[in-house]
Amino acid sequence: MTDKEIQKLIDSYLEGGTSPEEERQLARELLRPNLPEEWQVIGLMLGELAIGEAEYDAIMACRKAPVIRMYRRWMAVAASLQLLIGVGAMVWMKQDNGTQSAPIVAKVEKPSTAVKDTVATPVIAETEPVKAKPLQTAAPVIPEKVKVVEEVVMETPETYDPLPDEDPNIHYASHELTKDTVPYQAPARIDDFIAELADYHQVKQGELKCSLPVDSSVVSAVYVFPDKKEIDLFGRLLQVACWYDSKTPGYHLNFSQQQFFFELKDMRRQLQYRWIAERINGKILLYSTCAPIDVVVSSACYQEYLDELMHTKSLNSKTLDI
Amino acid sequence: MLKVALDFFGSQDDAEDVAQDAMLQLWRYCEQIDGDRNVSGLAVRVAKNCCVSHYRRKRAEQQYCSATNSTATGMAMQHQADSSDSPQELLEAEDTRRMINEVMARLKPRERELFELRRVEGLSTQQISEQTGIPKASVSAMVSAARTKVFIELKARMKQ
Numbered sequence: 001m002t003d004k005e006i007q008k009l010i011d012s013y014l015e016g017g018t019s020p021e022e023e024r025q026l027a028r029e030l031l032r033p034n035l036p037e038e039w040q041v042i043g044l045m046l047g048e049l050a051i052g053e054a055e056y057d058a059i060m061a062c063r064k065a066p067v068i069r070m071y072r073r074w075m076a077v078a079a080s081l082q083l084l085i086g087v088g089a090m091v092w093m094k095q096d097n098g099t100q101s102a103p104i105v106a107k108v109e110k111p112s113t114a115v116k117d118t119v120a121t122p123v124i125a126e127t128e129p130v131k132a133k134p135l136q137t138a139a140p141v142i143p144e145k146v147k148v149v150e151e152v153v154m155e156t157p158e159t160y161d162p163l164p165d166e167d168p169n170i171h172y173a174s175h176e177l178t179k180d181t182v183p184y185q186a187p188a189r190i191d192d193f194i195a196e197l198a199d200y201h202q203v204k205q206g207e208l209k210c211s212l213p214v215d216s217s218v219v220s221a222v223y224v225f226p227d228k229k230e231i232d233l234f235g236r237l238l239q240v241a242c243w244y245d246s247k248t249p250g251y252h253l254n255f256s257q258q259q260f261f262f263e264l265k266d267m268r269r270q271l272q273y274r275w276i277a278e279r280i281n282g283k284i285l286l287y288s289t290c291a292p293i294d295v296v297v298s299s300a301c302y303q304e305y306l307d308e309l310m311h312t313k314s315l316n317s318k319t320l321d322i
Numbered sequence: 323m324l325k326v327a328l329d330f331f332g333s334q335d336d337a338e339d340v341a342q343d344a345m346l347q348l349w350r351y352c353e354q355i356d357g358d359r360n361v362s363g364l365a366v367r368v369a370k371n372c373c374v375s376h377y378r379r380k381r382a383e384q385q386y387c388s389a390t391n392s393t394a395t396g397m398a399m400q401h402q403a404d405s406s407d408s409p410q411e412l413l414e415a416e417d418t419r420r421m422i423n424e425v426m427a428r429l430k431p432r433e434r435e436l437f438e439l440r441r442v443e444g445l446s447t448q449q450i451s452e453q454t455g456i457p458k459a460s461v462s463a464m465v466s467a468a469r470t471k472v473f474i475e476l477k478a479r480m481k482q
Contacts, residue, residue, distance in 0.1 A: 017466075037480060053370045056374050252384075
């Protein structure tokens with residue numbers, strides 16, 4: 001909702017013209033940070049119950065949203081497979097029309113077993129099906145490729161049933177199939193996301209200068225974003241954190257309207273990640289660091305940068321001076 | 323209530339804890355309102371509210387425990403955990419609650435009742451009209467008057 005729409009809803013609320021559903025919607029909108037004073041008053045008037053309910057709904061929506069994306073993804077896969085079936089069937093029918101009496105069999109790579117044994121296993125047929133000698137069975141044999149595809153399609157109907165070790169609450173972008181108890185989710189994706197976000201908003205990476213010696217294996221980055229509603233950096237970071245299962249190794253998430261803190265460990269690559277965002281003088285300082293798990297990461301560098309930022313008006317003016 | 327909590331936490335233990343808290347809170351609300359009314363809508367709202375409170379508390383505890391075990395992130399985490407549940411914030415919340423109660427006390431009894439029916443029970447104008455016997459148009463007018471008074475008063479107090 002835009003600010004204008006929210007204000008309209010507030011006016012309607014004060015006139016007693018809103019329905020309970022509209023008031024719930026208003027409460028959800030008022031969960032935003034940095035609200036104008038008048039809107040904060042409306043938040044108080046709506047009451048703890050309404051705000052708590054809105055927060056509950058927002059958390060539940062955040063958990064459910066990725067599932068919808070997963071369904072979309074699987075629907076795309078199903079559509080592609082249907083296309084393959086179509087092409088496969090056309091090829092088969094074309095060849096079948098030419099030689100009614102001679103059944104067509106795709107050439108199958110045989111590891112060690114007979115052709116009929118490979119029917120149950122998903123072996124990919126060669127791209128060009130060729131004519132083969134009729135088998136002993138009377139019914140025409142469908143090319144292997146088509147069979148395989150049909151079997152797969154049977155398993156991917158619209159109501160996709162997640163695998164036992166696949167958590168539907170995980171954002172598909174961070175999901176990789178694995179046999180681990182908690183599905184592996186690469187924390188590095190957050191850094192990619194931040195880099196793209198910064199690039200989109202034309203925010204350049206700041207330069208960290210530490211007075212103390214730093215372990216060369218520690219990689220840190222810092223950005224100073226403008227604290228604007230359009231960017232909604234805190235909201236986006238929180239959304240990103242929602243991609244990850246809370247059972248992910250090293251998972252620590254804490255946030256308020258002033259600060260955001262998130263930590264994860266990548267046990268496959270033996271790395272630890274940390275992201276800190278803080279509101280300072282109309283800007284948001286976003287700091288990310290990545291280091292091997294056994295390295296103790298000091299926050300001194302970040303603290304130095306923070307102190308410097310609090311004493312200077314902005315990173316831009318600082319770099320201009322240089 | 324248990325179902326609302328179970329949907330949220332996915333754990334029977336947490337859900338039962340929350341349902342217990344929610345029952346207590348609902349009991350307190352029922353003392354304030356007419357307990358004979360159907361309170362199922364209010365029960366759901368209270369349960370959702372308790373879920374969020376329990377979630378915040380649990381998260382803060384987890385953060386604090388992990389902060390004390392990790393020296394590298396300890397300071398930052400402890401600061402976070404403290405600030406999320408600090409006594410100062412609790413005091414501020416209590417002050418706000420008191421301020422709202424004082425403002426509400428200035429409303430006429432009928433206005434206050436209608437205001438609370440919307441605010442606490444989340445009833446629609448139609449439902450309030452049915453329960454109180456006041457025509458819908460009058461309910462809207464009285465709710466509007468009550469809200470405007472509360473809004474002006476709260477805004478003035480927040481500026482002080």
